[in-house]
Amino acid sequence: MIKAVRGTRDLLPPDTELWNFVERKVREVFARYNYHEIRTPVFESTELFARGVGEETDIVSKEMFTWEDGERFSKAKLREAWLRENKDRVFIDEMDQVLVAGFAPIDLAVYPTDGSRVDRPLIELISLRPQATEADVSALIDASKRLVTERGGMLALKAPLLRIVTPAGARSVNSTEVEITQLAGHFFESVQPLTLRPENTAGVVRAYIEHEMGRSGLLQKLYYIGPQFRRERPQKGRYRQFYQIGAEVIGPPSAGSELPIRDAEVLDMLIALLHAVGLTGWTLYLNSVGCVHCRPAYNQALREALAGVKDQMCGDCQRRAETNPLRVLDCKVPADQPIIEKLPKIADYLDEGCREHFAQVRAMLDTLEVPYQVNERMVRGLDYYTRTTFEFTHGELGSQSAVLGGGRYDGLSEQIGGPKAPGIGFAIGEDRLVLALQAQQQQALAPLKAFIIPLGTGMNRHALKLARQLRAERVTVDVSDEGFRLKKSFETAEKLGATFAILVGGNEVEADAFAVKRLKSGEQTTVSRAELLEYLEG
Ligand code: ATP
Numbered sequence: 460m461i462k463a464v465r466g467t468r469d470l471l472p473p474d475t476e477l478w479n480f481v482e483r484k485v486r487e488v489f490a491r492y493n494y495h496e497i498r499t500p501v502f503e504s505t506e507l508f509a510r511g512v513g514e515e516t517d518i519v520s521k522e523m524f525t526w527e528d529g530e531r532f533s534k535a536k537l538r539e540a541w542l543r544e545n546k547d548r549v550f551i552d553e554m555d556q557v558l559v560a561g562f563a564p565i566d567l568a569v570y571p572t573d574g575s576r577v578d579r580p581l582i583e584l585i586s587l588r589p590q591a592t593e594a595d596v597s598a599l600i601d602a603s604k605r606l607v608t609e610r611g612g613m614l615a616l617k618a619p620l621l622r623i624v625t626p627a628g629a630r631s632v633n634s635t636e637v638e639i640t641q642l643a644g645h646f647f648e649s650v651q652p653l654t655l656r657p658e659n660t661a662g663v664v665r666a667y668i669e670h671e672m673g674r675s676g677l678l679q680k681l682y683y684i685g686p687q688f689r690r691e692r693p694q695k696g697r698y699r700q701f702y703q704i705g706a707e708v709i710g711p712p713s714a715g716s717e718l719p720i721r722d723a724e725v726l727d728m729l730i731a732l733l734h735a736v737g738l739t740g741w742t743l744y745l746n747s748v749g750c751v752h753c754r755p756a757y758n759q760a761l762r763e764a765l766a767g768v769k770d771q772m773c774g775d776c777q778r779r780a781e782t783n784p785l786r787v788l789d790c791k792v793p794a795d796q797p798i799i800e801k802l803p804k805i806a807d808y809l810d811e812g813c814r815e816h817f818a819q820v821r822a823m824l825d826t827l828e829v830p831y832q833v834n835e836r837m838v839r840g841l842d843y844y845t846r847t848t849f850e851f852t853h854g855e856l857g858s859q860s861a862v863l864g865g866g867r868y869d870g871l872s873e874q875i876g877g878p879k880a881p882g883i884g885f886a887i888g889e890d891r892l893v894l895a896l897q898a899q900q901q902q903a904l905a906p907l908k909a910f911i912i913p914l915g916t917g918m919n920r921h922a923l924k925l926a927r928q929l930r931a932e933r934v935t936v937d938v939s940d941e942g943f944r945l946k947k948s949f950e951t952a953e954k955l956g957a958t959f960a961i962l963v964g965g966n967e968v969e970a971d972a973f974a975v976k977r978l979k980s981g982e983q984t985t986v987s988r989a990e991l992l993e994y995l996e997g
């Protein structure tokens with residue numbers, strides 16, 4: 460049996476109802492804050508993440524699905540090589556068509572062709588393969604035979620990859636006599652390293668730069684919902700394909716993109732969303748990680764403090780202590796924690812601007828009565844963060860307790876080659892949000908109200924008609940099948956969690972009144988079609 464790959468999973472009904480419910484609420488709430496959806500590709504140049512997220516982060520150094528998308532066929536290279544090899548025997552006409560001037564021994568090259576010399580493609584895509592297959596060989600031979608007869612030996616050639624070398628003077632050939640040679644040279648060019656996106660902020664900022672979205676001079680408020688990919692050890696709440704709901708507010712400084720009000724508004728929107736989906740019991744942790752001006756001094760202090768203790772720390776920390784000491788604070792190895800506790804605190808190194816910015820964000824949150832805790836160790840796992848960073852955790856999630864994380868990234872655009880475009884955003888782990896909602900059993904979903912059971916031949920259409928009528932009144936119903944025995948239909952109704960079963964048999968249709976059974980109590984009543992809605996809702 461072929462199974463879903465480790466770390467990936469199928470989302471099935473009824474869980475998908477909850478996913479859709481969450482996504483509906485996201486669209487509703489974010490729209491009220493004037494956010495608009497952006498969809499970026501699922502894979503990007505590896506360089507985007509290396510430069511954006513940072514080489515030293517866990518994500519980039521260990522968790523990315525990256526591949527070399529090389530070996531792409533290059534027609535131009537092939538043509539050049541072919542011409543080089545055949546320069547005495549070819550000329551190029553004004554149509555840019557390569558013509559063979561003569562050949563001995565019969566030395567055929569056959570190609571996909573779109574030229575006027577040949578009416579239709581003779582061999583499609585043959586030049587796109589590095590090796591010829593048996594099928595290619597016969598196709599080549601067929602085509603060569605046809606060409607020889609149709610053109611009396613004059614061949615219209617375009618971009619050949621393979622040559623069929625046949626015995627000298629032969630007019631027809633069969634596969635055993637044919638030798639296929641590849642042109643000398645490499646016709647496949649290495650293109651670029653690509654990566655399945657491990658997060659979406661870098662992609663959004665790339666799109667912002669590419670489409671010059673800053674030119675309007677306005678703030679761009681963008682949100683996305685989509686899969687992300689990280690090669691991590693799979694466990695509950697941690698998958699290799701997972702889903703994030705994220706939002707970014709980004710723009711030129713003249714649009715106010717750097718101002719603390721943006722940070723407060725983003726957090727306010729998050730709280731509105733968590734409220735709308737019914738998540739309770741979360742904790743918001745807040746910190747400021749400084750900026751390019753004050754971070755170097757803090758990094759220096761960390762390096763100095765780490766110099767004496769790093770030998771007692773894990774391998775990753777020993778390396779980070781040199782390359783990116785801030786990342787040490789992110790370490791999850793238990794034995795390292797007491798050492799990390801004693802390291803210098805970033806709050807003591809913030810410059811005036813960062814301190815003031817953070818104070819204003821906090822003052823606004825206080826006014827909005829947003830509860831939060833400052834956590835000075837929370838630096839987040841991505842290098843692009845500056846100033847405000849935050850994380851929401853939820854007690855029901857066990858060790859994968861972070862439901863969402865985010866922060867400000869004032870230098871990210873410039874880091875990946877764009878204009879100055881400060882911004883702030885977050886990413887919610889949708890898988891974890893759904894898990895938390897399930898755990899607290901707040902499935903704010905319409906449960907199945909009734910299971911309609913057609914009884915006897917010819918009753919399916921009557922059942923469907925009744926179902927349509929109820930659904931039009933926004934009642935959630937499902938329909939059985941007249942081929943089911945009554946007992947099986949009742950069992951199914953119970954498994955589906957329906958409140959009522961409605962029987963649609965010949966007598967019922969005639970009387971236009973239906974036997975309605977309340978599944979929990981077993982109580983059964985006959986209700987006319989006209990009164991049915993009221994009865995079910997009552
Ligand atoms: P963690 O510390 O749990 O690994 P993170 O700091 O790597 O999280 P971020 O990069 O900040 O996570 O991503 C934002 C959110 O995306 C996280 O808070 C989490 O809810 C979710 N998330 C991250 N990685 C995964 C994963 N592998 N599977 C499911 N959800 C994930």
Ligand code: MG
Nearest residue numbers: 517518691840
């Ligand atoms: Mg992680």
